[in-house]
Amino acid sequence: MLLVSYQFLLFLAVLVILYYLIPKRFQWVLMFTAGLLFYACGGPCGLVFVLFTVLSTWGLALSMNRIPKGEKKRKSLFILGLLLNIGILAVLKYTNFFLQNINTLLEPQGYSFPYVDWLLPLGISYYTFQSVGYFIDVYLGKTEPEKKLGHYALFVTFFPQMVQGPISRYDELKDQLFKGYDYDGGRIRSGLLRMLWGYFKKLVVADRIAPLAITIAQASEGFGGIWVWIGMFSYTIWMYSDFTGGIDIVLGAAELFGIALPENFDHPFFSKNLAEFWRRWHMSLMRWLREYIFFPISMSKTVGMLSQKARKHFGKNMGRRVPLYIASIVTWFVTGIWHGASWNFVCWGMANCIALLISQELSSWSKKFRKTHTWTESNAYSCFEVVRTFLIFCMLEMFEYYPFSSVFRLFVSMFTEFDPRQLMGGTLFNLGITVQDFTILVLSVALMIRTGFVSLKTPMREWLSKRPACIRFILVYGLFLCVLIFGIYGQGYDASQFIYNQF
């Protein structure tokens, strides 16, 4: 059941009515049942995997907690839980990628392994990371294990977040999920408004620009110069509006039930450097990776020993860099492969890692530069930093959708073959979008940028609530009509799949 399907809206409407009709103490049971139903719509096999994850992490966490810290058995159960859950994710998601690489080596010798046709449960990367995060927290003693299976199961199967995140933590959701809520018209309106904004981004912007982005991305040999710029910007707009649109729908839907899921974006395109960007983009995943991979690896005994050796032989500066470099490489490798089982994503992760480490190395020079040049405190310089970060992000994204062998040629082509006159021939409108689409896109993106500026100071819904009633009416119903009239609805009136559902 896609978040942009009529079935989902109907499902949501029925659920909201039931939710506020039944006694508060049964609301969580309804949400749990709804989660199972929602997931079962994608196929009963997927449900089996989700339930296995629920049962294994819940049961092992409880058993593990009965054993005192430091005992071997506790660690054994911990490793078993990790192997089971990360193992399922790895086997289902990466077997074909592994076989593909083996076959590349074996085919010249006349051997090859057949590919597998296994089901990949919807949102497996999200619910696995969420459950494993809980499991690690229990192991470390940061969270008390949940005794009630139903409560824990709802945490994993809370349906709005199951397929697209955000990746929540048990300690920030548990009190919200089970306390029960009275009907609150203001909260429902607020949730619906957020969903509407999400539908606008997904249906009007993302699905409209997708054909242009895909056409250029899939024909790297056929395009150069300004077309690489067009492809790069359209891909970034597509991805941003698709992902943030989906998250707005998820967070708005959760709000209908009184649940405030963690925010996943904080105006990433206003970041002044790449490190800041990654603190503001896909925040729940980045937090997960930071807490469960980056810090533990950098603080591990093995890395500590390597660091001490480096300090002894090459000095203090090298010693303190070793943990940072090793942890960054591993974390960005995982980030890349989490996004997709292909070398493209690995290269994209590594490219980001290199860019971040270079940025870190230049940071002391940058601080000195800023102190000696006061004009760097001006708004103009801040704008320059924001644009620079945006361009770096867009360029690094090219590793994701172009073959690795083409990326560097295309980088060069962007500058050496840049000629705006190439746009005059009307080719742009033969790449999947019409003049009308282009106009709608320009206006919609301008609206998104404008709301971005406004919401930097005041959250958009708060800003809207302070406008006169007639202005509110015009803006909200105008947005509703825009989605209805300009939304892209495919065959069977179902919009296309979200990019981030694939993970």
Added chain:
Amino acid sequence: MEELIEILKDIDPDIDYETCDTLVEDGVLTSFEMVMLVTDINQRMGVSIAPEDILPENFSSAKKIYELIQKSRGE
């Protein structure tokens, strides 16, 4: 505390670590800097700060970091 201030000065010598309590908020200590700082603390002060203690609230000021060091020492 003096040794800690000395280590912190390696990251940014211009910060007044005695008074600043917004080290993370102001971007003085990002996750990268935290890793380098903890590596230095562990090696120079002979402690072992656990990864689960690397939380923004434990790094907001020199005083907080010092408390974390004492906790790691079991004091």
